[in-house]
Amino acid sequence: MSAAIELKPVPQQIHTISLFVNNVPGVLVRVALVFSRRGFNIESLVVSPGAEGRFSRMTVTCSGEPEVLEQIIKQLAKLVDVVHAVDHTGDSAYETEIALIKIEAPLAERTEILQVAEHFKSRVVDYGSESMILQAYGSSEKLDALISLLRPYSIAELVRSGKLLMARGKSAT
Amino acid sequence: MDSRGNILDTQEESDQKLPTGGEKIIQCLEREGVEYVFGLSGGAIMPLFDALVDSKIQLVLTRHEQGATHMADGYARATGRPGVVLVTSGPGATNTVTGLLTALMDSAPVVVLTGQTITSMLGKDAFQEADVTGITYPVVKHSYLIKNAADIPRIIREAFHVATSGRPGPVLVDIPKDIGQGPCDAPFCDEIDLPGYEVATRGAPEAIAETARLLRAAKRPLLYVGQGAVISGAGKAITTLAEKLRAPVVTTLLGKGAVDETHPLHLGMMGMHGTAYANKAVAGCDLIMSIGGRWDDRITGRLSDFCTGAVKIHVDIDPAEFNKIIRPDVSILGDARLVVEDLLPQIEMADTADWLEQCDKWRRLYPLKYSKQGGLRAQHVLDRLDALTQGEAIITTDVGQHQMWAAQFCRSRSNRHWISSGGAGTMGFGFPAAIGAQFGNPDKKVWAVVGDGGFQMTLSELATAFIHKLPVNVLIINNNFLGMIRQWQEMFYENRLSGSDLEGNPDFVKLAQAYGVKALRIRRPADADRILREAHEHDGPCVVVAEVVKEDNVFPMIPAGASVSEMLIEKPKHALAKPSGST
Ligand SMILES: Cc1ncc(C[n+]2csc(CCOP(=O)(O)OP(=O)(O)O)c2C)c(N)n1
Numbered sequence: 001m002s003a004a005i006e007l008k009p010v011p012q013q014i015h016t017i018s019l020f021v022n023n024v025p026g027v028l029v030r031v032a033l034v035f036s037r038r039g040f041n042i043e044s045l046v047v048s049p050g051a052e053g054r055f056s057r058m059t060v061t062c063s064g065e066p067e068v069l070e071q072i073i074k075q076l077a078k079l080v081d082v083v084h085a086v087d088h089t090g091d092s093a094y095e096t097e098i099a100l101i102k103i104e105a106p107l108a109e110r111t112e113i114l115q116v117a118e119h120f121k122s123r124v125v126d127y128g129s130e131s132m133i134l135q136a137y138g139s140s141e142k143l144d145a146l147i148s149l150l151r152p153y154s155i156a157e158l159v160r161s162g163k164l165l166m167a168r169g170k171s172a173t
Numbered sequence: 174m175d176s177r178g179n180i181l182d183t184q185e186e187s188d189q190k191l192p193t194g195g196e197k198i199i200q201c202l203e204r205e206g207v208e209y210v211f212g213l214s215g216g217a218i219m220p221l222f223d224a225l226v227d228s229k230i231q232l233v234l235t236r237h238e239q240g241a242t243h244m245a246d247g248y249a250r251a252t253g254r255p256g257v258v259l260v261t262s263g264p265g266a267t268n269t270v271t272g273l274l275t276a277l278m279d280s281a282p283v284v285v286l287t288g289q290t291i292t293s294m295l296g297k298d299a300f301q302e303a304d305v306t307g308i309t310y311p312v313v314k315h316s317y318l319i320k321n322a323a324d325i326p327r328i329i330r331e332a333f334h335v336a337t338s339g340r341p342g343p344v345l346v347d348i349p350k351d352i353g354q355g356p357c358d359a360p361f362c363d364e365i366d367l368p369g370y371e372v373a374t375r376g377a378p379e380a381i382a383e384t385a386r387l388l389r390a391a392k393r394p395l396l397y398v399g400q401g402a403v404i405s406g407a408g409k410a411i412t413t414l415a416e417k418l419r420a421p422v423v424t425t426l427l428g429k430g431a432v433d434e435t436h437p438l439h440l441g442m443m444g445m446h447g448t449a450y451a452n453k454a455v456a457g458c459d460l461i462m463s464i465g466g467r468w469d470d471r472i473t474g475r476l477s478d479f480c481t482g483a484v485k486i487h488v489d490i491d492p493a494e495f496n497k498i499i500r501p502d503v504s505i506l507g508d509a510r511l512v513v514e515d516l517l518p519q520i521e522m523a524d525t526a527d528w529l530e531q532c533d534k535w536r537r538l539y540p541l542k543y544s545k546q547g548g549l550r551a552q553h554v555l556d557r558l559d560a561l562t563q564g565e566a567i568i569t570t571d572v573g574q575h576q577m578w579a580a581q582f583c584r585s586r587s588n589r590h591w592i593s594s595g596g597a598g599t600m601g602f603g604f605p606a607a608i609g610a611q612f613g614n615p616d617k618k619v620w621a622v623v624g625d626g627g628f629q630m631t632l633s634e635l636a637t638a639f640i641h642k643l644p645v646n647v648l649i650i651n652n653n654f655l656g657m658i659r660q661w662q663e664m665f666y667e668n669r670l671s672g673s674d675l676e677g678n679p680d681f682v683k684l685a686q687a688y689g690v691k692a693l694r695i696r697r698p699a700d701a702d703r704i705l706r707e708a709h710e711h712d713g714p715c716v717v718v719a720e721v722v723k724e725d726n727v728f729p730m731i732p733a734g735a736s737v738s739e740m741l742i743e744k745p746k747h748a749l750a751k752p753s754g755s756t
Contacts, residue, residue, distance in 0.1 A: 026318070029307070037311065067496070071496070074497075075493050081315075082369050083368050
């Protein structure tokens, strides 16, 4: 009998990191390289202008062990073009995401789809004879649930914004 | 003519003539206090080379851009001032990549200015276009692509500020040819506005107080000194700290020279090829305090066995180093010198007599040694070089066995007198770094200790040394092997030699002479003193070829990924398992 080896699962948590960066060429690559050098996959990434044009905001979600993430955040913060980097995992931050879902369903099948859509407070933003587009927003988990309910109705295309996040109260994002 | 087409009188015209972007950049370099630029020209960088004609900055024309980058690095490490490189686009720029990595890994302030195709051709595969900022992102501290001549003064100021402050490192500035050639009317810029860039200075008082408390409680304290101590000039403060604490000092390969290695409390270099007594002290201490070291894997070996049970304190100017390799009990973010100076008043004379006695016992039991028989040994030559130079000379090394022997036998007495490629381990570094160090220190003697393998990677810089009549000396430890590789093959690969024999080496004496450089040869141990002295006293470059025994090994050795308990003091009688460490 071979010895039983106990495999401890490595804690893999989804982390949400927000970065406040200089709005200059190359900053996205510099940030991405901190992840890719360790073979880390970025799950989602949102880049948008900050309140002042000179800065941009990035929200990154990725999974990995906490120690490695700690190092990644420090290395991000060290980049000259990164003003600050904050891991919001576990914070009570407000989070939201938008999804556009194109469904190719014949008109006859749509009643059920529309019911699901309504339940999730999503809107129909395009309605054609062969396909329709739903727009939904909410927490990433809520969107995951909606999408899995819609899977049986052949989702033709899916576009998600990636997670948007803002710290509540006086704490900085 | 002015913009409305009026003819201006010539006096007025020359008053109003704007500098070109290239001229502006060179003026900015002058304002930064640059004395030398190391480089090699090409189409895209010609506006800057042209501007150098009228500048007091001296151009050092190298034979290869890698050489230029290592020269700037050697200049920077020897002087503490930034080294500047000027090269063309495409291949000129890519030839600096190894030098950038070398400087980044060892925190050397180097500013590399690269030519680039004209802005309208960027991204269109223009002649000698390369995405140089893209290629170099992972090997620079920061970089810029100048798209607008008005940004020149700000970018050059920022580049020097970033390269030299905090944890220093290389900064690259990519300059399209039209920016270098076109006019620039931007005023000089002195202000720095980098909201994302903070430089730590003094350590937090609580962390310093806690460190003082732990140091007072320690029975067997040990100070581990790294490159950060060299950069910040912390050596004097560390020596005082060691004397007050009566704590032994060990250094990393790059920390050599921060504290005088002949000081009775100094146990020499730690790590893979460190002295046995330094490593025994590391294993035996109850408190280890890193001052500007980063717990490199060549230092710690197997982490699970490293200083288990000892209190760990980590002083670093780079917060990203904390918790990277080890989790210290206390970390102090700050400049090494300032932190140690702030710590000193809180330290009382400690009684560590037993601990120091133990360290001295190790020192007596396991001295560095080598066989005096069987021909000329590298260790003997380096021992004699140490006796000759007495720590007065700047010693640079290449990478391999000779580097480790030099680290063991050439005891560094003062800061910035020991220059070696540690983090990157770049063969080809030693000789050009010595040239750079010599430019920065015209009154000092500089010796490059190199292997026959690595020297051949950048030896064309003999021409640079010759033209500038630099009194730089090169000591080639010629074993006709890639010696360090052969050692590993012998020890860990059943002596199955694979690509380590340098059969076909040239006669290095004749080679040097072909460049017009004086060259001498040491064949017998008894000749070492006389020949080294002759080279030392020669006014101009001199190459000394030491024809050493071919198959010698560096000991002590802690195999990569092993612990101090597995340290080999001498050649093992049995075969060894392949090392598990990083390389
Ligand atoms: C650019 C580069 N290529 C390869 C290596 C791997 N390497 C480390 S030591 C060594 C052998 C060096 O031989 P030599 O310069 O003759 O010095 P020796 O070890 O014989 O003193 C090699 C190939 C390296 N460090 N750098």
